[in-house]
Amino acid sequence: MLSYLIRQSRQLLTAAALASIVSGTCSVFLLVQVNTALTANATERADLAWIFAAVAVGTMVARMIAAVLFERLSQHAHAELRSYISARVVATDYRKLEALGGARVQSALSEHSARVADFFVSVPSIIINGIVVLGCLVYMAWLSWQVFCAAVVVIGLGSLGYHLAHLRAIGHLDTAAREQDKLFDYFRSLVDGAKELRLNRAKREVFAGQVLGRSIETVRRERTLGMSIFVVSASWGNFLVYGFIGLVLFVLVGDVPDRARVMTGFALMFLYMITPLENLLLNVPRINLARVSARRIESIANDLPLSLPSTVMTPPAPLRSLVLDGVRHSYYHEVHDDIFSLGPIRLDFAPGQITFLVGGNGSGKTTLAKLLAGLYVPEDGRILVNGENIDDAGRDRYRQHFSAIFADFHLFDSLLDGAGADLDARANALLAKLHLQHKVQVKEGAFSTRALSQGQRKRLALVVAYLENRPFLIFDEWAADQDPVFKDVFYREVLPELRAMGKAVLVISHDDRYFPLADRLVRMENGQVISVETHAAPQMREAATLEPDLA
Incomplete structure (x- = not known):
């Protein structure tokens, strides 16, 4: 499903991704200019100021373009998914639709499609922050390849911990997605079964506490566990970053040429990397949630085989027998x-x-x-x-x-x-015949009320x-x-x-x-x-x- 949406918006996605790459690259270059200015003399700083200003404007423009394009992508994906699911529902065999049930369809049209659309909102953040982290690593390698190797080890440990956490968290998120389908059915029962629930206190209490309450709690618990694992793993990565900064400042950097520039460069880069790295790690769950929701939508679509022709048909012949x-x-x-x-x-x-x-x-x-x-x-x-x-x-x-x-x-x-010019008049005449003219009217082909x-x-x-x-x-x-x-x-x-x-x-x-x-x-x-x-x-x-x- 994600591949299909990406193919549908290939050009727009490419343009948005390029704008994100430019924005991330400019952000890293800005940081390099800051580190250079810290150790530059007055004449060099004057020249750097114009470069800094130009890159800052370029960063802002590129980030705005990327955000706007990805927001368009998100809304397009949301509309495309809803249209796709609706078309499958309309075209599927009625008996199949009865067996599938309305709750799964409602869940796909609302929450699952929204989750997949959120994927496109998170992409620019992932690209920009990914470019920032990668650019910082490249700059650190240029400053000192020995210290860079230590940085790679630290980031590798953080990534391994996050990967192991990911495997555990995705299972909880998948369980929550399956329970969500049941929960939508229970929500509908709140309204459809309102009379029965009010006439029977015991039934109402059991439904509210044991059926609906248990389902709500299951979704809350599983999602909380899944997202908490991601947050804990991100915090572990941040701890490793601060630990590495301490190693750079007090252990790894010895008496080397441009020692001040190397130390400030590594410290500045790692401090700057904390927020992009955290955003990068926290946005990954959005992708995982989108993948889970996309699989749910695919599963529902597979249970809704097309049975109606998509072509325009001629009217049926007059009925004789x-x-x-x-x-x-x-x-x-x-x-x-x-x-x-x-x-x-x-x-x-x-x-x-x-x-x-x-x-x-x-x-x-x-x-x-x-x-x-x-x-x-x-x-x-x-x-x-x-x-x-x-x-x-x-x-x-x-x-x-x-x-x-x-x-x-x-x-x-x-x-x-x-539809016809006299539709309202004919409809209102029938309403009067059935003594409904004081309750409801037809105006422009629509009922004034259905209450x-x-x-x-x-x-x-x-x-x-x-x-x-x-x-x-x-x-x-x-x-x-x-x-x-x-x-x-x-x-x-x-x-x-x-x-x-x-x-x-x-x-x-x-x-x-x-x-x-x-x-x-x-x-x-x-x-x-x-x-x-x-x-x-x-x-x-x-x-x-x-x-x-x-x-």
């Missing part, structure tokens, strides 16, 4: 702790037909609806539209026949489909389904959250209107009072269709259902 021919599907059933098998199912659907799908909980109704809508891929059998078999290449085009409101539906804050009850939100979802104007609509227990008035409106007004518009409609329902209003009633049990009841003409059904009310 739809047949499920012996389709099967299976999945793990948590309640029974075994594999639940759906099918083989043989059903046909036609425009202007209202089908009620009924059965007990766990009988496979919602799974069949997702299979029908193309969200699940049949493991066996065929789906035929207008007599044409739907294969993997045409599955996304097939899905464009459907609008669906499932029990776990999501309501976007704007109307992403059905509504579940039943009201479902009515908003119904408005969206109307405006999408798809030939096949699926309602999964839509009326379950409606009061009796709107439940009656749905069954006696909305469904007949959709039939008159020539829509094929599948309604998953437990409202047996309204069963006679369907063109047919499909009963399911244990993943099998056990009966299909065809009802009388619409006018006869409506008269039959109205008589008890009039009585």
Whole structure:
């Protein structure tokens, strides 16, 4: 993942790296000028002043350019990663996305992508400080190669200690990254499970203390251990630096030519090296964190295989017939702790037909609806539209026949489909029909609010389904959250209107009072269709259902 991002920004990264190298080189040259000025006479210092000023300005300009370019790189990398992950989520198979879970995706989009972006922020510091340390070593070698050898030994010991610490620390950081994925899921439960937590004190205390609290503590502990090891190893390196300065001042430098310049040079260089060396060592964990996060993103991306075509498709042909021919599907059933098998199912659907799908909980109704809508891929059998078999290449085009409101539906804050000059007017007319005009309005294609009850939100979802104007609509227990008035409106007004518009409609329902209003009633049990009841003409059904009310 890091290699991919680097390749995407090769030119900008090269320019930023060159600016960092110039800045680091100028910093070392400034230090050389300082050491030279300490032992120079008045005439030499006058000439050195102009050189010093020019190099100082060059250092400032180069560092500013490097910082700006790397900040652009960081933001570009962050946006590139988010776009990449989002594209994989949008294009992956729905069943795969269900299995992966939203917590890992959220973690990749937020924390892991931010960590990888931080890598580019740390690069200029690493390059500049690395150049400073390297330049100081070169200058010390020029001053005295004997003392330089001792300096190399000291730096080698510090680097070895840091490397050993790195191996230990990276394991803690990797553990923290894995726990972070679980923690995001727990954070979501804080909101999604708010009612349950407030109704049950024992459950709330266990969740807060043992589940959420333990996960937070694990992330804190592992990250603290990992970063603390890096800090301790950096402190060990600094101790070696001060120890070496003491050796230079009191032991290593004997009676040599230019003794004052050599001693001040080594002391000055090592003192100057402390901050760059510390910054260099402390920025290395950012790279390690970025590597860990990049691996997590790669792992998530590998679990999100692309299944949707990236090319622009032609609109689907008008729906004349739809047949499920012996389709099967299976999945793990948590309640029974075994594999639940759906099918083989043989059903046909036609425009202007209202089908009620009924059965007990766990009988496979919602799974069949997702299979029908193309969200699940049949493991066996065929789906035929207008007599044409739907294969993997045409599955996304097939899905464009459907609008669906499932029990776990999501309501976007704007109307992403059905754009037109009269969109707001048509949407607001539908809102008035569903008695929502005083709660919410559509302005410029967006809802003024979504802070509504579940039943009201479902009515908003119904408005969206109307405006999408798809030939096949699926309602999964839509009326379950409606009061009796709107439940009656749905069954006696909305469904007949959709039939008159020539829509094929599948309604998953437990409202047996309204069963006679369907063109047919499909009963399911244990993943099998056990009966299909065809009802009388619409006018006869409506008269039959109205008589008890009039009585």
